[in-house]
Amino acid sequence: MSAEDLSGIDDAIAWLTAFPALVPAAAATALEGVAQAMTNDAQATARYQDDTGATRASTIAYTHDATGVVEGAGLVGAAYQGAETYNGDHAVVEEVPDPAAPGGVTVVLTTFTDYTDDLVTMQGGARDFLGSTLTQHAGALHDAATRGVADLFGGAG
């Protein structure tokens, strides 16, 4: 239900009561599409050496909220398995960070290897494919979150 579907005061009260929970859900749905695009771009990079294939196989962007991974939990597991399969000695399970704000939604872009930090910093960021992907999609993330919430109001925005 969006704001434009309300037909009476009871509907309005019910909608406003549910609104705090609707916002992150709406944002998460919209952000999921951007996360998929981020995964695709980050996996297509040629910025690192790709010796084993573990980094590429375990690169993923996903959304999560206070309840955990919003969508694509299976993909997160598959990404970890990618690191485990191609370079098991360096596969790690990263802790999912807390959302930036209570009730918020976080988009995570990462790999499940223990050398991710080195890729970001070595040679003055020469192999940093995560930072460039985040920057490239920053505008799309902002627009998606805004659009998702605007849809709650019937698409205004």
Added chain:
Amino acid sequence: MSLSLPAVTALVVGRLETDVEGQAVRARLGAGAGSIIRAEDLGRIEVPARPLLAYRRNPVPTLERVVRILTLTWWIYDDREQGHWRIDDLLGEIPLAYEARRLDQQSGGVIGDVAVGDAGEQRFDATLGLNISWIRVYITAG
């Protein structure tokens, strides 16, 4: 107003490389301005005397080809046996160079706020065999 990428990049680098406000930073480098290089040259040319600064302009988000924010990272390298004390000194000195005087843009957009921060953790670059940290300069259009 859109920022000019080459013009603003030159200003940000010039503040440490040639401006008088960057003299204190240059004094802490192994070979003064000779220890300031582009990050793309790391691993391609002989590494200058440490401590050294390597700069890289970060990817730029644009909206309809308008550049409203530009970020540049100063990567600070030093010999491993020196630990991080000289790097830490530079992390403290670099922001002062930008605070001493506003960057004065002659062309290519009006510079608004200039912020320096997000100093990095203490790390070791195994590729170069040097200790490393970093700090970022944020430029927004006026």
